[in-house]
Amino acid sequence: MGSELKYLAVLAITLAALLHSTAAQETHVVGDKFGWLVPPGGHYAYEVWAAGHKFSIGDILEFNFTTGDQDVAKVTKQAFDSCNSTSPIELKTTGPANFTLDTIGEYYFIGTKDRHCELGQKLAINVTAHSGSPTPSPSPKPSPTPRGPVTYVVGDQFGWIVPPGGELAYSAWAYGKTFYVGDTLVFNFVNGTQDVAVVTKAAFDNCNTNSTVAVFTNSPVNIILNTTGELYFTSTYDRHCELGQKLAINVTAKSTGTATSLSSPTTPSSHAPSAQSPAAPGPYNSAPSMINGSGYFVSFLLVALSFFH
Structure with a gap:
């Protein structure tokens, strides 16, 4: 009887943790209502979007696009920087495409269609441990180099x-x-x-x-x-x-x-x-x-x- 109660207690704690995790999970629609496409503003467009969101383990990124017109690839930082789509970690060609953020650290996504990445269809995000994690303080910026009027x-x-x-x-x-x-x-x-x-x-x-x-x-x-x-x-x-x-x-x-x-x-x-x-x-x-x-x-x-x- 004692072992059964102990088992039930452990099960209850596990279920509670799972429910809490599920409740804390958030779906981030990349680009909100505009979705995933080549932004005329260049790569700054998705940087603006990402700057307004906090990404935690368990969250989901949802890329909305028209199948056949766009795709989305999860890639390494090197591939992201060089827009190299030859060996993606994961490629999804059917919209909407969802990616679960299951580890902390940085994630990189690009469009692999012709020159889409070079034209700004790329997203980099950082995932914190969980929704309750404090936001790290930003590193101090170096003093700007003097320049003439622009x-x-x-x-x-x-x-x-x-x-x-x-x-x-x-x-x-x-x-x-x-x-x-x-x-x-x-x-x-x-x-x-x-x-x-x-x-x-x-x-x-x-x-x-x-x-x-x-x-x-x-x-x-x-x-x-x-x-x-x-x-x-x-x-x-x-x-x-x-x-x-x-x-x-x-x-x-x-x-x-x-x-x-x-x-x-x-x-x-x-x-x-x-x-x-x-x-x-x-x-x-x-x-x-x-x-x-x-x-x-x-x-x-x-x-x-x-x-x-």
């Missing part, structure tokens, strides 16, 4: 538009870039179809374009970053902001690489970034810096390639 074309080849992927499109574009005082943002668009509005954080969050700091209507618009802090840009065209035409960046001091948060000024400041046309040597106007501490990493831009190419 000109950034917002959105690169697809420019300043209403992005089909929503506001995370420009988050993906800005991710991984360091903006210093003295750098320039270039907004390219078709005149009469877009504009560039410098706004406060509150206006940015609420898409309220009734009160703007500055508005520029002639493309290209060059915004010179002449102060530290965080800046907010959107469009005043009807519903463009709500549909995702918005960009938030942080500008750091050039010499030290440290960011200085500025309070919310209510009037234009002479220390704010200026915008100027290539045809005019002087600035059009100045705009105050604002701060955006939300740091949203939820999902990212993943849309049809034909739209951007």
Whole structure:
């Protein structure tokens, strides 16, 4: 009788552990609603997505894609870095494809279709021991190497538009870039179809374009970053902001690489970034810096390639 009770106790503990593990299990849909495809934003797109998730043992990665158009391969770090799909650890060609995260450490996934990996269809994640594990502190970043002013074309080849992927499109574009005082943002668009509005954080969050700091209507618009802090840009065209035409960046001091948060000024400041046309040597106007501490990493831009190419 005693041995049977002991056996039942052990069984109960085991079942409880299994139930707890099952309850803690989470399914992560890679790319969320946009799924697994070649991202126009390059490899930064999936880095943005992964940065917003915590992966634990027992969790599942779900790759949603159209069978025949995409595939997903689990590979080594070396294969990931070189986009070598010749000898994958595991290859799945039918969507949706699920991978269970059963060990701690780093996992690497790529698309093996022609040049898909080179074009950014690749995902690297790190799995912690379990859902209750503390998040390790990030290693301190080295001081940035001094450099001259850099000109950034917002959105690169697809420019300043209403992005089909929503506001995370420009988050993906800005991710991984360091903006210093003295750098320039270039907004390219078709005149009469877009504009560039410098706004406060509150206006940015609420898409309220009734009160703007500055508005520029002639493309290209060059915004010179002449102060530290965080800046907010959107469009005043009807519903463009709500549909995702918005960009938030942080500008750091050039010499030290440290960011200085500025309070919310209510009037234009002479220390704010200026915008100027290539045809005019002087600035059009100045705009105050604002701060955006939300740091949203939820999902990212993943849309049809034909739209951007």
